[in-house]
Amino acid sequence: MAWNEPGGGNNKGPKDPWGGGDQGPPDLDEALKKLQEKMSGLFGGKSGSGGGSGGSAGPAVSGSLFGVLAIVAAVVWGLMGFYQIDEQERAVVLRFGKYNETVQPGLQWNPPLIDEVIKVNTTKVRAASFRETMLTQDENIVEVNMSVQYVINDPDKFVLKVRDPERSLQHATQSALRHVVGDTGMDLVLTEGRVRIAGDVKQRLQEYLDIYETGILVTTINVDDAKPPNQVQAAFDDVIKAREDEERVKNEAQAYANGIVPEARGAAQRQIEEANAYKEQVIASAQGEADRFSKLLAEYNKAPEVTRERLYLDAVQAVYGNTSKVMVDVEGGNNMMYLPLDKLAEQSQSRVMRSPGLGLDSNALREITNAVTEQLRRDAAAAGSTRRGGR
Template structure:
């Protein structure tokens, strides 16, 4: 039955508050009844206090409730930095991933986990393992990584960083186990780091850790300390080999161009000599042809001229002349070197008279002519007797 239906006295509407003919109930009375009911629920007294005390307690309770609500609401505000992402769990179940900015989530209901997605983290470890050629090496590895997916990083794996370390060790052992000792210790370290990074990222993606590998470095690779001395000797021998190769290459780089230059010079000299010989032969042939033409015109004169030129050529290379005078019994010897020396001394005393091959030739002709005259006079005297 509705409260405004008739049923009361004098056909008046029924009061749902049980007040009969009185008006609306007082607020203090309502709060008092609420307090008594709450006290009954929590074992307190249902009455016994005055109306004034009940009113004060109800007001304080209202203030406490309002303040509690304000504090509860204020606890839900939080700030997500630019380099962070926040994973929100509602009653322990994934709800959302929050981006940077001022955010609010109901406290005690939602759990907010902030994850820095730009910070570069590092993990390093050292392992002793066996290579493909059954040698033991000690490798120190460092891994740099960032959190690419905060949801996977927080929820999918219990300890993702520990999983990362185990996966890195596994990848390193796989790569080093398929390489030789020389490759691990010398020039193959960079390629080993690249192979380890690729394999490690595959493992991490398979585990769904939300981690992105940014760099893998092989910090150090060396043999065990027990064989370090022998290995140092091997390295020294290898360095000596490289040094000798470099020296040989430097010597080859210096000697080969020099030999090529000398060969080119000899080729040029041979070509020049060839051209010279050909030119001289052609010149001699041309001169012979011209002499032949002159000889055909005047054989005696040409023959005499050729003879004199030949004798002149012979005498020009010696300092002594033997003269056979026709009609005489003695052969005259002319020391041209001494004559030239005496002529040079006379030139020095006479004030610079020059003596050359033409002067010597004139002197020789004069002496020869004088000898012929003396021989002719001697013959004439013998005939007169």
């Protein structure tokens, strides 16, 4: 006999696996009824009587399941509202598409499906590069490569005020760059004017971004490269080479001037010092001659003849000492005697060189000359006496 076959109180048959002993199998409706009673007791409902009709159990069970699912959904919905904001971030909260608040870092909660949370990194440094070809103030074409570094300092404006802030940044940068380069000459753009151009572009670009309310703060602008277009690169290279040659020639000229001017100033100062020294020398010599003349005058007043003779001899000695040739006018004669002292000195020097033992100095030569002159005078005087006696 099967376990579910009615036994009529026979204890020898197999036992009910549901633990019912001799009673028959449980009814499915009864099981659902018990489950309903337990769920009703759990949620505060009243349990139905055992003799109630089985048709009212279905709607009750459906309502209980819906309540459980609603509670689970509410819990899940609440958990979905928690989120974390990092230290470098800020969150813009939109409630039903309208701005509600800006959330600071930390653990936050907002109702899901009602609030939209947009996180924005406000410390990250972003970069954008631009390459533009434009006209300078002197109507030359240059190509400028520039990089812009920026951060988001106002997340509300960055998210809500402008549809595409980074595209607005690109347009504003192009406009600011063209305005600044258009007011600058080509030489400054290609050479030392890049730093000034970067500063002017940064100031003007920030003004544009503030007017547009993009919420972007420009931190750094670098002009990476500035060059003429490739079509005219050769001509610009020639211009740059000519400019370098000009600077080189100027530097060489300046170096030459730095060498010549101090030398000329030194020579001029030397001449001035020599003139002053000559002036002092002439003044001192004149004063010395004046003192000497005063002293000679005193001596002349004491002994006129002796002083006159001494002055004459000194004058003759000074004149003969500075000449190598002497013309002697012999008294009573018709001829003038010529004494080549230089030749006599050379002959004496040659004799000294041939005879080392024989020495002849200037004093000895002067004595010889005086003796010769005196002898010539005597001879001339004797000749004159003879001629007068014959008459």
